[in-house]
Amino acid sequence: MSVRVRIAPSPTGSLHVGNVRSGLFNWLFARHHGGTFILRVDDTDLERCEERYLDEILDGFRWLGLDWDEGVGVGGPHGTYRQSDRFDRYAEVVDGLLASGAAYRCFCTPEELDERRNAAQREGRPPGYDGRCGLLDASEAGSRAASGERHSIRLRMPDEAIEFADLVRGDMAFAPETQDDFVIVRTSGAPTYHLASTVDDVDYEITHVARGEDLLSSTPKHIAIARAMGATPAIYAHLPLLFGPDGKKLSKRHGDTSLRAFREQGFLPEAMFNFMCLLGWSPGNDEEVISRDEAIARFDLDAVQKNSAVFDTKKLEWLNGEYIRALDPEDFIGRVLPELGDLTAEQEAAFRSLAPLVQERTKRLEEAAEQVQFLLVADDGFDYDEASWDKQMTKDFSRPSLDGALGVLEGVGEWDTDSIEAALRTWMEAEELSARKVLQPIRVALTGSAISPPLFESMDALGRESTLARIRRALDAMG
């Protein structure tokens, strides 16, 4: 039997990195086993689902290179792969479950349920549904429903323990008394997630369901539904959850939880891919930088770790830096250019000349853009970083350094990196001035900061006019 796995995002928000990780592991599993990776949409909650979120989600998976063989956008033998288009199918399944007695109508109101749940909590009893409507005569319940009485539909949970072998957690068993009869169809007539998701898994012949551990305790429900449908449940694998730096569940509060946010900050898809592979799984040796093919070759679900992981952006940044440095220079330029906005031909040329130097010292594309900002502003169109100014421009050596350098630079013939460096170094040597004391003030004068790409190249890229103008401006500013 060939492997068929799926990722089933719910378009109720941005693509969360937790979902991305689930998608990635499913994708790796499918590719490793030569199986089929399916992307379907769990959009039963019509109120909260939005098309723009779906677009963002699809875009995110594509960006990461997680291509799907069947599903939304690419089609396949199972229709649109959207739950909102399958309500008839769910109704059909429910009719069958009702007919077989596997499910029953429940006339309890939300208010009643709420009250009973609270009471149960207070008295230390299990808070689940007590199953009272399951005792009703089915045909009587049917006629009540036919006469328009509002009701939901619940699945009758079996009396035996539900057991299954989880691929990452091992043997699991849930006692029947801990499982209550849960809602599969809302009063509104809409199917719940449990129902729709499981029916889809059965219909689409999903062989393995790898998802977050938060669904572990719902698994008995899904197994019960599949069995009630007369199907064999999928094999489950519950992946460890991802947490934020504070050890709490990775949430919106941590700011950077949507894939889009990372993308906007200039993380490379290759780096994200690599990094997420290492969260809950390892290639089995001490390798950290691992290629896509290598990951596919070595990945398997039973090698996934059990304990949860903290999403460590520091390590992601390091890895991203590794990938950025490994980029072909032209490729790097192509990725940074869009971050810079509209450039004049001169600005682009200036950027290109400095790009290789920037590539070496950047961890994110956004950061690369910041490093070359000084090339893109007017000579008097930037502010000086306060700390840099205090450190370099208020000392005894500051003015003499800039004054002297200005004179030297005015005399430079051919304006290129080597000539600039030669002229400055010759002068520094003659005057017995340290590079530190001369070059740092110039750096601040040109870029506004004591941190910048290498200076001589920067001066070259900036051009003679701007370089001189900026030094004069700094001299003026020193008062």
Next chain:
RNA sequence: GGCCCCGUCGUCCAGCGGCCUAGGACGCCGGCCUUUCAAGCCGGUAACGCGGGUUCGAAUCCCGUCGGGGCUGCCA
């Protein structure tokens, strides 16, 4: 509260009874290099939650305990 999962450096992983005086990576701290910042190189810091077993031998197996987390919805 109930049910369930998890527990190796700050973080991510290796370890699956002896090769562990616990290894790698990120981070952090020093040093070298150096025009700043990076990169690179060298070195350092730092963990088997605790208590009982089992065993000749336990990070590895069992029990307990403590701690963290998830679920407990007519959300997914």
